[in-house]
Structures are given as structure tokens and as C-alpha cells.
Amino acid sequence: MKLSQSLEDYLEMVHILHLNGGIARVKDISTALGVKMPSVAKAVIELKKLDLVTQKPYGEVELTTKGRRTATEIFGRHLLLKGFLIRLGVSKPTADNDACLMEHILSAESLSRIEAFMKTRRKVKKVQK
Amino acid sequence: MKLSQSLEDYLEMVHILHLNGGIARVKDISTALGVKMPSVAKAVIELKKLDLVTQKPYGEVELTTKGRRTATEIFGRHLLLKGFLIRLGVSKPTADNDACLMEHILSAESLSRIEAFMKTRRKVKKVQK
DNA sequence: CCTATTTATTAGCCTTTGCTAACTTTAATA
DNA sequence: TATTAAAGTTAGCAAAGGCTAATAAATAGG
Numbered sequence: 001m002k003l004s005q006s007l008e009d010y011l012e013m014v015h016i017l018h019l020n021g022g023i024a025r026v027k028d029i030s031t032a033l034g035v036k037m038p039s040v041a042k043a044v045i046e047l048k049k050l051d052l053v054t055q056k057p058y059g060e061v062e063l064t065t066k067g068r069r070t071a072t073e074i075f076g077r078h079l080l081l082k083g084f085l086i087r088l089g090v091s092k093p094t095a096d097n098d099a100c101l102m103e104h105i106l107s108a109e110s111l112s113r114i115e116a117f118m119k120t121r122r123k124v125k126k127v128q129k
Numbered sequence: 130m131k132l133s134q135s136l137e138d139y140l141e142m143v144h145i146l147h148l149n150g151g152i153a154r155v156k157d158i159s160t161a162l163g164v165k166m167p168s169v170a171k172a173v174i175e176l177k178k179l180d181l182v183t184q185k186p187y188g189e190v191e192l193t194t195k196g197r198r199t200a201t202e203i204f205g206r207h208l209l210l211k212g213f214l215i216r217l218g219v220s221k222p223t224a225d226n227d228a229c230l231m232e233h234i235l236s237a238e239s240l241s242r243i244e245a246f247m248k249t250r251r252k253v254k255k256v257q258k
Numbered sequence: 259c260c261t262a263t264t265t266a267t268t269a270g271c272c273t274t275t276g277c278t279a280a281c282t283t284t285a286a287t288a
Numbered sequence: 289t290a291t292t293a294a295a296g297t298t299a300g301c302a303a304a305g306g307c308t309a310a311t312a313a314a315t316a317g318g
Contacts, residue, residue, distance in 0.1 A: 006305060027265060039306055041267060058266055058313060088242040101234040110227045113217040135275060156295055168276055170297060187283060187296055 001050065005104040008074050009033060010043040011052055014061050015071035024061045077103040077111060084114050130179065134233040137203050138162060139172040140181055143190050144200035153190045206232040206240060213243050 003011070013032050017024040026044065030037045044061055047053040052067035063071060081102050085095035106114075132140065142161050146153040155173065159166045173190055176182040181196035192200060210231050214224035235243075 004304070025265075026267090035305090036307065037266065038268080038308080042305080085239055085242070088239070088246055090236075090239050090242045094236050094238045098234070098236050098239045102231065105227070105230040105234075107219075107223050107227050109223045110214055110217070110219050113214070113219050117217055133274070154295075155297090164275090165277065166296065167278080167298080171275080 003050075003070070007043060007046055007050075008104050009100070010040065011047060011063075011067060011071045012074045012078065014053060014063055015068065015075055018063070026061070029061065074103060077106070080111065080115060080118065081106075084118060087118070132179075132199070136172060136175055136179075137233050138229070139169065140176060140192075140196060140200045141203045141207065143182060143192055144197065144204055147192070155190070158190065203232060206235070209240065209244060209247065210235075213247060216247070 010029065010033070013029050014024040017028055017032065022028065026037050026040045030040045033040075044053060044055055047061075047067070048055060051064055052070060053061050053063055055061045078099050081099035082092075082095045085098055086092060090098070139158065139162070142158050143153040146157055146161065151157065155166050155169045159169045162169075173182060173184055176190075176196070177184060180193055181199060182190050182192055184190045207228050210228035211221075211224045214227055215221060219227070
């Protein structure tokens with residue numbers, strides 16, 4: 001079950017809004033992603049079909065267990081890539097933005113190499129301290 | 130004048146086919162990118178509108194000066210990203226593939242940081258020899 | 259409690275980018 | 289040279305993903 005880039009973004013944002021201690025209404029998602037509400041409504045319909053979120057009519061969007069698992073994976077990639085770019089010297093806002101674009105396209109192999117790179121560098125830093 | 134991802138791919142492939150010492154017929158581009166000929170035909174129409182390529186009816190596709198400049202930029206990003214991934218330990222085929230996806234989305238800032246990283250590493254290597 | 263504002267939904271449109279099918283032109287070869 | 293094969297084009301369809309406009313439901317303030 002392969003999610004499209006945009007569905008991954010919507011799902012991830014529901015997760016992030018929850019992590020930030022809030023709820024994920026259509027309006028919240030719309031604002032956070034910079035799209036209009038009908039676009040969110042359409043995406044939510046798709047995510048419901050895929051059993052990734054639930055939503056009572058006119059209610060907030062919640063993650064299913066499967067949805068939470070998937071969102072966590074995507075968000076993990078996001079954090080990895082953002083940290084990686086920051087380590088290369090990219091500014092935080094740009095790193096965040098570029099990570100958001102990269103997280104949907106990179107192969108498992110590249111991600112795992114980046115992960116290994118991050119670990120190496122972290123170790124070196126610790127030793128140097 | 131911002132090109133879409135797919136138009137960038139088509140333009141870049143024309144350039145690569147030329148670099149490889151061949152010509153870029155619709156069929157060649159189609160084979161190289163793994164799409165059908167009508168998709169190429171449609172893209173070529175768009176690239177012609179943008180003054181990036183020329184093509185006589187039923188003839189081969191050629192780059193304008195502007196097209197060559199643009200294609201060179203895109204291909205440069207491709208080579209940079211591919212080399213970068215390879216340096217991280219990614220296999221060549223995957224690096225090529227992922228570079229092809231990244232080359233369209235990364236910000237100028239991230240690209241320039243990656244470029245700086247590559248230079249640093251190269252210097253270190255030279256010194257070590 | 260009722261009206262006004264905000265939020266959610268639905269319908270329908272547009273663009274991008276791919277496809278197939280059908281047709282035309284060019285090239286190859288018997 | 290006539291016929292077939294290959295390449296190019298055109299028309300039209302489909303999916304993804306955004307939008308606006310209009311409608312419906314929910315909420316907040318008076």
C-alpha cells in the first residue's frame with residue numbers, strides 16, 4: 001500500500017498536530033499545510049478509505065493504529081533528513097522545508113546510508129568532547 | 130520561468146543523449162525515460178513553447194542556447210547529488226535514481242551546502258594521498 | 259435562544275502528466 | 289518501386305491534486 005506524496009503530507013500533519021498537543025480539524029490541517037479546506041476534505045476521504053484516519057461527520061480527524069504507525073515512519077524520515085541537512089550547514093527553515101520534500105522520494109538505501117552517516121558523526125563528536 | 134519536474138527530466142534527457150554522442154529522437158527519449166512516445170511528443174510541444182528546444186516536423190529534438198544552458202544546470206545538480214550519495218555509500222544505480230528525484234526539489238541553499246561538503250571531503254582525500 | 263460567524267462538505271472545474279487508439283509520415287527492404 | 293515496418297502525431301481518456309463557489313452544520317455572542 002503505497003501512499004502518494006500529498007497523502008503522506010496530510011497524514012504526517014495530523015500526527016504533528018497531535019504531537020503538538022492539539023487536535024487536527026480540517027481547518028487546522030488546511031492552515032498548517034497552506035492549502036484550502038476542500039483539498040483537505042478530499043484527502044481525508046482518501047485516508048479514511050485506506051483506514052489511516054477516522055473522522056465523524058464535521059468532527060476532528062484522528063489516527064487509526066495503522067495511521068499512527070505510518071505517520072510515525074514518515075515523521076521519522078522527516079526528522080532524520082532535517083537533522084542531516086542542518087548538520088551540513090543548512091538553515092533550520094530551509095532544512096525543514098527540503099526534508100519535507102525529500103522524505104517522500106528517497107529510497108530505503110539512501111535513507112539508511114544517511115542514518116549511518118549521522119551516527120558516525122555523532123560518535124566522532126562525542127569522542128572529541 | 131520555472132519548469133515542472135517532468136519537463137526538467139525531458140530537457141535533461143535530450144542533453145544527455147547529445148552528450149552520449151547521439152541524437153535525441155522522440156523514440157530515443159521515450160526509451161530512455163521509460164514513457165510512451167505520445168508523452169514525449171506532448172512534452173516537446175511544451176519545451177518548444179518555452180524556447181528550450183527546436184524540432185522540425187517528424188525530426189529530431191535539438192536544444193536552443195537557452196535550453197542547453199538550462200539542461201546543463203539540471204544535469205550539474207544531478208551529477209552533484211549522485212556523487213554525494215555515492216560518497217555516503219549508496220550504490221551507483223540507486224544514487225543515480227535518487228539524484229534524479231532530488232535534483233528537481235532541493236533548494237539552492239541545500240545544494241550549495243552539499244557542494245561545499247563535497248569540496249571539503251575532496252580536499253581531505255587529496256591531502257591524505 | 260437566535261442570529262452571525264466559522265467550519266465542513268459537496269460539486270464541479272483546471273492543470274499536469276501519464277496512457278491507448280487511430281492516423282500520418284518517413285524509412286527500409288524485398 | 290511498392291509494400292511493410294518504424295517513428296511521429298493527434299485526439300481523447302484518466303488519475304492526482306489543487307482551486308472556487310455554493311450549501312450545510314456547528315459554534316459563539318448578543
